Amino acid sequence: MDFDHSDKVKALVAKLEAFMDANVYPIEHEIEGWNADPANRWQPWPGIEVMKEKARAEGLWNLFLPHEYGEFSPGLTNLEYAPLAEIMGRVPTSPEFFNCSAPDTGNMEVLAKFGTPEQQERWLKPLLAGEIRSVYMMTEPMVASSDATNISTTIVRDGDDYVINGVKWWISGIMDPRAKLLILMGKSNPEAPRHAQHSTIIIPRDTPGVSIVRTMRVFNNWHSPGGEAEVRLENVRVPASNLILGEGRGFEIAQGRLGPGRIHHCMRSIGQAQRALEVMCRRVENRVAFGKKLSEQSSIRRDVARSFCEIEQARLLTLKAADAMDKYGNKVAADLIAAIKIVAPRMAQTVTDRAIQVHGGAGVCDDTPVADAFLINRYLRIADGPDEVHMNQLGRLKIRQYNLQ
Template identity: 70%
Template structure:
């Protein structure tokens, strides 16, 4: 196995890091000051569009989209994208600058892989151009949505339309001022076999009958301008041509979407953990307690050493998972995708927690990014399926695999 990045990836990584140094890090605090001001609730930070124009002009655009999508893609593999996503993840909002932010990335992959030519023309192209944003509407409040067969929102045919009724929550991006399209998962046939009941359909954000019930906070934050909301669909009608792929294909689409989405989260989590580790080391070297630098305390050195080991292990597992996706496909790589979804956010939360401790009181405020990294990765441990579900499926798969093996 070659542990060196290719010349193409090294060049792109150098350019992403240079862009971050020149345009993103200097604006990091200005972004948070704007979005945390309640007077700016649900408004886009004005500088975002300027940065997007600059990134696109430098060819740092849509880097996430795998090479198999032809003209839609810049030609990178999952393995090649991994270090780029890690670099972007060091400042969580910066992925949008490069048009590589969730949930748009997953929605673009769905439309690129499963969308009709008309759907791609109407919705994929403006998403690829960064002109609009989108939401993915799956989780429901009344059922345990970690088992997606529980989803109850109905998508019922009526003439040339589908009529949608139900309630959803934790819908990211639905409040973003540029959000114009949502991909909604629900049931089209309540009597079909368990995994053939669900479908996914495109619902424009301004569709009559789609209503925001409430804004939801995450650890006290509104996460403006995207944010998370609870939505209700009350006889919302969309044309039949808005159905993606066909009735009963919802799980097929979901699996095609969530595999790459999960590993992208992990790539970004590793970037946050790496940055937290660097902050921890610098803080330890700059502070003196009881006559010695913190960096000279054995317990602090152990925290730095353990964190380095854990970041490196998670990074290598992520790269292995990305490589398996490229070589064998997402379905064959599902064990490694599940493993890294369990490992990476927990690791990033742990490393961030150690960084908080080394910073003392400074660690729990927003003078550094480590507190945000801690809460963000606690959240990521639930997004795209809680870690318990991934561990259950991974354990089941590995038990069957090892039982069937004749190795001694």
């Protein structure tokens, strides 16, 4: 693996860092304040479209979409995207400015890779243009959805339509008024082999029968404007042409979607951890307790050193996984994707916890970015599959591999 970025990536990194300095860091607290105000709940920050236009004009747009998607892609590999995602991750609200935020990124990849020309025309193009937002519906409240074979929402053929019934929860982004597209995974054939029972289907947000049971808070945060919610689907009817790829292909689609999504989360986690380390170092150099600077305390220096080592280790593993995805495909790189999904959020949670500690009371408020980053990485250890599932699958894979040698 070549550790030197290409001239193309170096130019994008410089442009993105300049954009963040000029446009994003100065308004970070303004956006957080808007999103936290109950009067603005489920309404996007008013400056978002202006910010998106600025990013698009700079060529900082849709950078996430892998190079193999031709006309839809800016031509970057996963490895080339990694440093860019890390920079965006430093401010959790910023990926949307560049049309690089979840769940839209994963949904765009699904449509680009598996969608019909008609599905791409209706849904992918407005997503790529940043004109609408989207939702992915997989997790359910009544079953352990970390084992996706448990998913029980039904997708039943009825003439020229499919009818969907079930309940989903922790559905991110569905409260955003710009969310026009729902992509749902459900059971279409309970008699088929275990991993051929499920399908993936497109549901327009305004389809009759889609209703919000309740909105849900994460660590007491509404995550406005997108939010999370429990959603009921009651006799939701959509044309058969809304099925993606075909009946029984749900697991194939989900794995194609979740691999890149998982590593994108890890790239952003590294950006949050790196920023926390930088904030921590500035704090300890400028804070005096018991007659000397915190930076002169050996325990503080050890925490800084450990944090640096842990970030670098996770960054290298992320780059190795991205490189393997580019060279050999997501399936071959599954072990490295699982490994970094285990490592990166835990690392970021540990580093941000140290940064919180050296800030004392300031560390748990919004005066710095570290408290928010800590919480984000705690729930990332559940999102896109809990740690235990990834460790179980990775352990099984390695045992099989080493016994075949």
